[in-house]
Amino acid sequence: MGTKATTVEQQITLLESRGMKFDCDVEKIKETLLDIGYYRLGFYSYYFQDKKSHQFTSDINFNDIIKLYYFDFDMKMLLLRYIYRIEVHFRTQLVYFASNFYNENNTWYIDSKIVDNQILKEFNSIYFNLKTKNKIISKHHKKYHPCDYAPTWKVFEFLTFGQVFKVFSNLKNEDLKLKISEVYGFREISLLNNYFISIINIRNICSHNGVLFDYNQPIGIQSIPNLKYRLKTQNNTNLNASLRLLLFILSKVSKNRASDLEQEVKSLLAIASQNELVKNIIISKIKFDL
Incomplete structure (x- = not known):
C-alpha cells in the first residue's frame, strides 16, 4: 500500500492487476477488506508476491490468504x-x-x-x-x-x-x-x-x-x-x-x-x-x- 489512501474498489482492482484470483462475490471481498484491512492482509499475501514487481508468483486466491x-x-x-x-x-x-x-x-x-x-x-x-x-x-x-x-x-x-x-x-x-x-x-x-x-x-x-x-x-x-x-x-x-x-x-x-x-x-x-x-x-x- 502506497502513501495515499485507496478505496476498497481500488484495492480489489490492484490485487487483480497483480494476478490475484477471486472466487467470491465482490460484496464479500469488500466486507473482508473493511473488516481486516488491506494493509494487514498484505503481511500474509507478501509471501506469494515477487518482491520487485509485486505480482503474485502462483495461482493465489483471495480466500487462501484469508484462510492463512x-x-x-x-x-x-x-x-x-x-x-x-x-x-x-x-x-x-x-x-x-x-x-x-x-x-x-x-x-x-x-x-x-x-x-x-x-x-x-x-x-x-x-x-x-x-x-x-x-x-x-x-x-x-x-x-x-x-x-x-x-x-x-x-x-x-x-x-x-x-x-x-x-x-x-x-x-x-x-x-x-x-x-x-x-x-x-x-x-x-x-x-x-x-x-x-x-x-x-x-x-x-x-x-x-x-x-x-x-x-x-x-x-x-x-x-x-x-x-x-x-x-x-x-x-x-x-x-x-x-x-x-x-x-x-x-x-x-x-x-x-x-x-x-x-x-x-x-x-x-x-x-x-x-x-x-x-x-x-x-x-x-x-x-x-x-
Whole structure:
C-alpha cells in the first residue's frame, strides 16, 4: 500500500492487476477488506508476491490468504491463553520468594540495594501511571496516604510479563534468582533467562498483531533438557522451537495444561491443513514435529 489512501474498489482492482484470483462475490471481498484491512492482509499475501514487481508468483486466491490469516490469528489466540498461565505462575514465584526473602520490606522492588539502579527510573514512570490510572493502586494510596508505594503483591498484579521479568533480571541477589530458577528445574539462571525472553517474544508477537507462523527468535532457544520436548533439528529459532519450549515450560506449571495445549495445537494444524496453501506453509515454515 502506497502513501495515499485507496478505496476498497481500488484495492480489489490492484490485487487483480497483480494476478490475484477471486472466487467470491465482490460484496464479500469488500466486507473482508473493511473488516481486516488491506494493509494487514498484505503481511500474509507478501509471501506469494515477487518482491520487485509485486505480482503474485502462483495461482493465489483471495480466500487462501484469508484462510492463512485466520489460521495465524487462531494460533496467536491459542498461545496467548497458555502463555498467560505461565506469566501468572512466574509472577507468583517472584513475588512469593522475593517478598519472603525481604520480609521486612514490602516494597523491595524499588530498593536500590535489592534491584539494580538502571531500572528504577523506568519503574518510577510505570508506577506513576499505575498510581494515577489503576483503581486498585489509587485506592491503596487514598487509604494509606501518604505512602510512596504499594506492597509488591498488589503492584505486580498490574505489570506486564516483560516488566515482571525485567525486575527479576535486575535482582542483585543471584542466590534468590537461582532459587526461583530451580522452581522450573534449572540450575543455571542463564537458561531461565533464555527461555523466558523467548516466551515473552512470542507473547509480544501474539499481542501486537505480528505474523506468527514465520516468526524466528532473535536469539536461538537453548537446548531443552527434556527428551519429549527437545528439538529434533538444528533450527532453534522457528515457531516449532518456540512451541516446544512453551510446552516444556507449561509442563513445569501443569502437565495437564501442557497436554491440553499440545492437543489443541495439533488439532488446529490438522484443520488448517485442509487448505492446500496453508498446509504448505505449515510444512515449510512451522515444521511442527512433536
